[in-house]
Amino acid sequence: MQNALPPALAITPPNRSLSGRVSPPGSKSITNRVLLLAALAEGTSRLTGALKSKDTELMARALREMGVQVEEPDATTFQVTSTGRLAAPNAPLLLGNAGTATRFLAAAVATIDGTVIVDGDEDMRLRPIKPLVDALNTLGIDAASPTGCPPVTIHGKGSFGHGRVEIDASLSSQYVSALLMAAPRGDGPIEVALAGKDIGARGYVDLTLNAMRAFGAQVEDQADGSWLVQPTGYRATDFHIEPDASAATYLWGIEALTGGKIDLGIAADAFSQPDAAAQAILAQFPNMPDVIDGSQMQDAVPTIAVVAAFNNHPVRFVGIANLRVKETDRIRAVANELNRILPGLATEDGDDLIVAADPDLASKLSGRNARIKIETYHDHRIAMSFALAGLLVPNIVILDPACTGKTYPEYWQMLADLGVELTPAGGRSGSRGFPL
Template sequence: MNIDAFPQLEIVPVTGPITGAVVVPGSKSLTNRAFLVAALAKGESTLSGVLTSDDTVHMATALKQMGVEIETLDATTVTLRSSGKLKAPAEPLFLGNAGTATRFLTAAVALADGAVVIDGDAHMRKRPIQPLVEALTRLGVKVSAPTGCPPVTVKARGGFSGDVVDIDAGLSSQYVSALLMLAACGETAVEVRLRGDHGIGGRGYIDLTLGVMQAFGAKVSQPSDGVWRVERTGYVAADYPIEPDASSCTYLWAAEVLTGGKIDFQMDTAALTQPDAKARDIIMSWPNMPAIIDGSQIQDAVPTLAVLAAFNQTPVRFVGIANLRVKECDRVSAVCDGLNALRAGLAHEEGDDLIVHADPALSGATTKAVIDTHNDHRIAMCFSLAGLMMSGVVIDNPKCVSKTFPTYWDVLESLGVGLKHP
């Protein structure tokens, strides 16, 4: 389906179980980590299972601007050739609303030689980066972000100084990942330490970062909780397979349970290592989901779970989700507003918690809900699930799924889901 021709998309409710075979795109999180680490490795690396989406294209384009050669071998395989150094680009690096690319490159460009400006779209310019800027400053990097959000200017000098850095990761684990990937290129071993109570959301994504780093020759130990010691190894070129995206799987798992269907993923999704893979067990508990769900370690799956909870037998409270307010949009409010568009009073916020007042009678009901996606791919995809069960669900700006799952609507159609222009 040519989504560009559809400013809005109405989901046609299914009349039976959805079935079919799908190919889930590669992990955005792993693709952008592997892109960066391979770019910092001297030699040739081949990445397979690569996701091609808005976020990963922004990362690849920025690396090319800094002298990395990237050759596409097929739809999911690329080769990177690098000197192991990054050159200061002639123009600012524009990264759209790609949080991973923006945070990771803000740290990595300290290894270049010259001024580097990192910028994004209007949404990215509202997403905080000050804790990372402060940490880099403590490593001797000349970096500034006057608003506390992008644009960021780094006056790079080919490296950084210091062997210990602390970071407040309360807003994003990506700050920690950015420092860890940079640290392997230090003049000495570097300790990265969490500041605060170590109650970091998205901690599983740090494990993903370490796995990618180690695949490219880095040596990292954890002498104590909240402390990582990164040896001075640099990176070596390697071939690296990227697993399918667990966050993308959550929509399809939810579609299975809502419709009683069965999807052939053509792989063992239970083997996925990304944090959102842990959401599968919660999804499979529907329509008897837990009364309280801690979303701190499965943040990108929370919108999926919240829409699923609308059709649950009993109410669900989502806790540990404050960080969702500083994602591509304020996802707590966006999901709450979308649920209330389905049916007034279906959800409400209490502080940073989201309470979904389950209503099994929604299945088969009719609504006049136009879902404001806030240009957020996860809002568009999670509310498509409501459209499987209710008539009248319209997704505004459906093409925003291109951020991480460009073929999402095609995949739904291949499973027998009807889509139409409202």
């Protein structure tokens, strides 16, 4: 169904509350973690509740290219069989714009006895990876990234080394997770320590630690903000993946904007992912906080920012500098597209984002016939979050809607099933409003 999407989708405001039962896809963050851990474990692991999307397909493909057997017995399951060792691939690993796969594998392939090139698309080649490369060099691993971004060339020696390594995680917690997940394949204990106090989305490191322990790793949290990892390797295990909290933010946003009620089949406080904290903020709409710290729920910020456009008072987003090095510069992208809806609706203040907010925004724009074409910058989160604006504002058109396939292939079908009319720009709508 994702392949059938047109180049642009127009959204017709439903003019009613949206309610129903929606099952969010599996967590991308957890799926890509446990795919890698299963590949580093000897034996067969069954991963259920998994996300099947572009990002996880890229990870699975890369693992297959390194000799791991990855089967897909059904739409939400991966079955991974491995010797516990990765083999050198015959060609560079091409990982699109999948940040988790690129960063995690840049560390993991150092356990290979051979040379591996980890690369991505033109957007990934703009995303920083130098802190991770520097950390690998500290462990005695020959890794190089001439531009500070992919491609990365790693000359592995079959082990991840041992000793203490410091990592600058101010740009991304994924650097920390990458080191931690490879560390049990060291030839001695490895201590992973933060260089400085800043870390992007610490909750994602906790996700990593929980997954590692489920696969048999011995990791000790130390009081000084470091982790001591023993060279235990991993053991195969069956693992159930919880729904994606980042995907759930769009459903909570739908509830807030339309006054509806959507049953996700899981309570917000049952998620282990940090983005679930967005629910408590969105539930306060139209009186969300004046200042929202997005540092620990970064992927939820575009969703909250679009909802904030209809809030009763302005909202300032702080702690979000890392959004500038995601799939696109999300601070600038959100500001640009909010201002496309109504000039002056958003302002960048350094690395803060200020959403002016206007509770009468929908009524002010109700008579405007010109289409508002939302540029998505190849970024799935921009597409999905700005679709929420189309629930209230007429003539919103989302360009490149297929980019949502990165993490939520059924996003548009979900909206259609809730009763939202989606029309190819200049075309006809299909059954239940879904485009033909």
